[in-house]
Amino acid sequence: xxxPAFIAVDWGTTSFRLWLLSRSGAVLAExxxxxxxxxxxxxxxxDVLQAHLDAIGAPADLPVLVCGMAGARxxxxxxxxxxxxxxxxxxxxxxxxxxxxxxxxxxxxxxxxRDKGAPDVMRGxxxxxxxxLSSGDSGEKLVCMPGTHSKWVTVKDGGVTRFATxxxxxxxxxxxxxxxxxxxxxxxxxxxxxxxxxxxxxxxxYAHPELATNxxxxxxxxxLLHGLAATDAKARLSGIMIGLEIAGxxxxxxxxxxxxxxxxxxxxxxxxGAFTALDIxxxxxxxxxxxxxxLLAAANAIWP
Amino acid sequence: xxxPAFIAVDWGTTSFRLWLLSRSGAVLAExxxxxxxxxxxxxxxxDVLQAHLDAIGAPADLPVLVCGMAGARxxxxxxxxxxxxxxxxxxxxxxxxxxxxxxxxxxxxxxxxRDKGAPDVMRGxxxxxxxxLSSGDSGEKLVCMPGTHSKWVTVKDGGVTRFATxxxxxxxxxxxxxxxxxxxxxxxxxxxxxxxxxxxxxxxxYAHPELATNxxxxxxxxxLLHGLAATDAKARLSGIMIGLEIAGxxxxxxxxxxxxxxxxxxxxxxxxGAFTALDIxxxxxxxxxxxxxxLLAAANAIWP
Numbered sequence: 337x338x339x340p341a342f343i344a345v346d347w348g349t350t351s352f353r354l355w356l357l358s359r360s361g362a363v364l365a366e367x368x369x370x371x372x373x374x375x376x377x378x379x380x381x382x383d384v385l386q387a388h389l390d391a392i393g394a395p396a397d398l399p400v401l402v403c404g405m406a407g408a409r410x411x412x413x414x415x416x417x418x419x420x421x422x423x424x425x426x427x428x429x430x431x432x433x434x435x436x437x438x439x440x441x442x443x444x445x446x447x448x449x450r451d452k453g454a455p456d457v458m459r460g461x462x463x464x465x466x467x468x469l470s471s472g473d474s475g476e477k478l479v480c481m482p483g484t485h486s487k488w489v490t491v492k493d494g495g496v497t498r499f500a501t502x503x504x505x506x507x508x509x510x511x512x513x514x515x516x517x518x519x520x521x522x523x524x525x526x527x528x529x530x531x532x533x534x535x536x537x538x539x540x541x542y543a544h545p546e547l548a549t550n551x552x553x554x555x556x557x558x559x560l561l562h563g564l565a566a567t568d569a570k571a572r573l574s575g576i577m578i579g580l581e582i583a584g585x586x587x588x589x590x591x592x593x594x595x596x597x598x599x600x601x602x603x604x605x606x607x608x609g610a611f612t613a614l615d616i617x618x619x620x621x622x623x624x625x626x627x628x629x630x631l632l633a634a635a636n637a638i639w640p
Numbered sequence: 641x642x643x644p645a646f647i648a649v650d651w652g653t654t655s656f657r658l659w660l661l662s663r664s665g666a667v668l669a670e671x672x673x674x675x676x677x678x679x680x681x682x683x684x685x686x687d688v689l690q691a692h693l694d695a696i697g698a699p700a701d702l703p704v705l706v707c708g709m710a711g712a713r714x715x716x717x718x719x720x721x722x723x724x725x726x727x728x729x730x731x732x733x734x735x736x737x738x739x740x741x742x743x744x745x746x747x748x749x750x751x752x753x754r755d756k757g758a759p760d761v762m763r764g765x766x767x768x769x770x771x772x773l774s775s776g777d778s779g780e781k782l783v784c785m786p787g788t789h790s791k792w793v794t795v796k797d798g799g800v801t802r803f804a805t806x807x808x809x810x811x812x813x814x815x816x817x818x819x820x821x822x823x824x825x826x827x828x829x830x831x832x833x834x835x836x837x838x839x840x841x842x843x844x845x846y847a848h849p850e851l852a853t854n855x856x857x858x859x860x861x862x863x864l865l866h867g868l869a870a871t872d873a874k875a876r877l878s879g880i881m882i883g884l885e886i887a888g889x890x891x892x893x894x895x896x897x898x899x900x901x902x903x904x905x906x907x908x909x910x911x912x913g914a915f916t917a918l919d920i921x922x923x924x925x926x927x928x929x930x931x932x933x934x935l936l937a938a939a940n941a942i943w944p
Contacts, residue, residue: 370920454858455864455865455866457939485820501861502857503819503857507819507853510814510815511814514814514817516810546890549808550888553806554760558741559752559763562754562759583850584851586850631871
C-alpha cells in the first residue's frame with residue numbers, strides 16, 4: 337500500500353487544489369476549492385490550508401509544498417523569482433520556508449525575465465513545466481500554457497531560455513463583455529476548434545497580425561452587412577485572439593520548433609484546433625497532471 | 641451681412657452638434673449637447689431637434705441636413721449605406737428625406753464595404769471626408785480619423801477606394817479600466833505624443849504588431865520588475881494601441897502614401913506624435929471644421 341509522503345498544493349489567484357501524495361506520486365486524497373489568493377488574503381492562508389489538511393486527516397508531520405500566487409508579494413510569504421535563463425532545478429533550490437509553522441511548509445518561487453524590452457513573470461506555470469518535461473529532454477521546444485494570461489516558454493536542454501505572456505484570455509473576456517462587440521456575441525452557443533469561423537480567423541490573423549483591432553470590428557460590421565451569426569462572431573473573436581498569440585509566440589522562435597501544449601478541457605481543444613489549422617506540430621500534456629507531477633518532483637528533491 | 645441658409649447637424653451616438661450656416665459657410669449660431677442617438681431614441685429625434693432650432697430662433701423654412709448615427713437603423717430614419725468604391729458625390733445623392741416634417745430635413749447615408757473578408761461601415765466620417773478633401777484632389781491619400789473606432793480611408797482622385805475601422809479607442813478604455821492593467825495605469829497623469837514611453841511603444845509595435853497582447857502584459861511585469869511608473873504605463877498602453885492601428889493601416893497601402901489626419905485636441909496630438917516617431921508625412925485638418933464643411937458642401941449641392 338502507498339504511504340502518504342507529501343502534501344502538494346497549487347494555490348492560484350482564484351483557486352486552491354491540494355493532493356495527498358505518496359513518494360511515487362499516487363494520489364491518496366484530493367481537495368479543490370475557490371479559496372485562491374484573493375480569498376485567502378482576507379481569511380488567512382494558514383487557516384485555509386489547515387482546514388483542508390484536517391478534512392483529509394493529513395498526518396501532522398507531513399511536509400507541504402506549495403506553488404502559485406501564494407508566493408507572490410501580496411500572498412502568504414513572498415517566494416521571489418528565479419531569473420531566466422535558468423535550469424528548472426533552480427526553481428527547487430529557491431523554495432522558501434513559511435516561518436512560524438510546526439509543519440514544514442515551503443513555497444516555490446516564480447520565474448522572471450528582467451529584459452527591459454520584454455519584462456515578464458510567471459508563478460505556478462514553472463511547476464507545470466517541471467512536471468511536463470523530463471530532465472533528460474534535449475533540443476528546443478516551445479511550451480504553450482493557455483489561459484487568462486497564456487505563457488509561451490522556450491525550453492532548451494532542460495533549461496528555460498526565455499518566455500512571453502500573452503493576455504489572450506483576459507482580453508477575450510473584456511472584449512466580449514465590455515465593448516460594443518458584446519451585442520454581436522451575446523447569444524453565442526458553444527463552438528469547437530474545428531469551427532470554420534474560428535479556423536479562418538486563426539489563419540487570417542496569423543498571416544496579418546497587424547490587422548487584429550480591425551478584424552475585431554468585423555464582428556460588428558459583419559453582423560450589420562452580412563448577418564454574421566452570434567456563434568460565428570464569438571468563434572471569430574476567439575480565433576483572432578488565439579491566432580494573434582500564436583503569431584507572436586512564433587515570431588520569437590523557429591516556426592518548426594515542436595510545441596508542447598499543457599492544456600485541457602475546452603480551451604485546450606481550441607488551441608489544438610488552431611495548431612491543426614496552422615499545420616503546427618504539437619503534443620498535449622494535461623495541465624492538472626503537469627502541476628501535480630511538478631510538485632512531486634520538487635518534493636522528492638527537497639525531502640529526499 | 642450673411643443670411644442664414646441651412647441648418648447643419650452632426651448627430652452622433654453620444655453627441656449632438658448644430659450650426660446655423662450661411663451659404664458661404666459663416667457660422668451664425670451653434671448648439672452642442674449630449675443628446676446623441678442613445679438619448680434621442682428615448683426622448684424623440686424630432687423633439688430634440690426642434691428644441692435646438694427654437695433656442696437659436698431658426699427661420700421656419702430653413703432646411704436641415706443631418707449626418708451621423710441619426711441615420712442608422714436604430715436612429716431617426718434609416719439612411720442606408722453607399723457601397724465603396726464610391727465617389728464622395730454619391731453620398732450627397734443618397735440623402736434621405738425625413739417624412740412627416742414641415743421643414744425639409746434630410747439625413748446623409750453612411751459608407752459600406754461589403755467585402756466578406758473585411759466588411760466595414762462608417763456613418764458620419766464620410767461627411768468629414770467630404771469637408772476635408774477638395775473635389776480637385778488627385779493622387780492617393782490615406783485619411784486617418786482617430787477615435788473610439790478609428791477610420792482609415794484610402795482616397796484616390798476624389799473617390800473612396802477602401803477603408804478600415806480599428807477599435808483603438810474602445811479597446812484602450814476597456815483595457816485600462818476592465819483588466820488587471822487598470823492597477824498599473826490608475827494613478828497616471830497626462831502625457832503627450834512626445835512622451836518617450838509612448839513613442840518607444842509606437843515604434844516597437846509598428847515593427848512587431850504580432851506581439852501586441854504580449855507587450856500589453858509588460859505594463860504589469862514592468863511594474864513588478866522595474867517599478868514602471870503609472871504615467872509611463874498608460875503612455876505605453878496608448879502607444880501599443882495606436883502603433884498597432886498604424887501598422888494595420890499601412891499594411892493596406894504604400895508606406896509613403898501621404899496621410900491626412902482629421903483630428904483635434906489631445907487625441908489628435910498623440911497621433912501627430914506617433915506619425916513623427918515613425919517618420920510618416922502627414923497634414924492635419926480640424927475634425928470640427930471638416931464635418932461642418934462637409935455638411936455645407938452637401939447642403940449647397942442638395943439645395944442649390
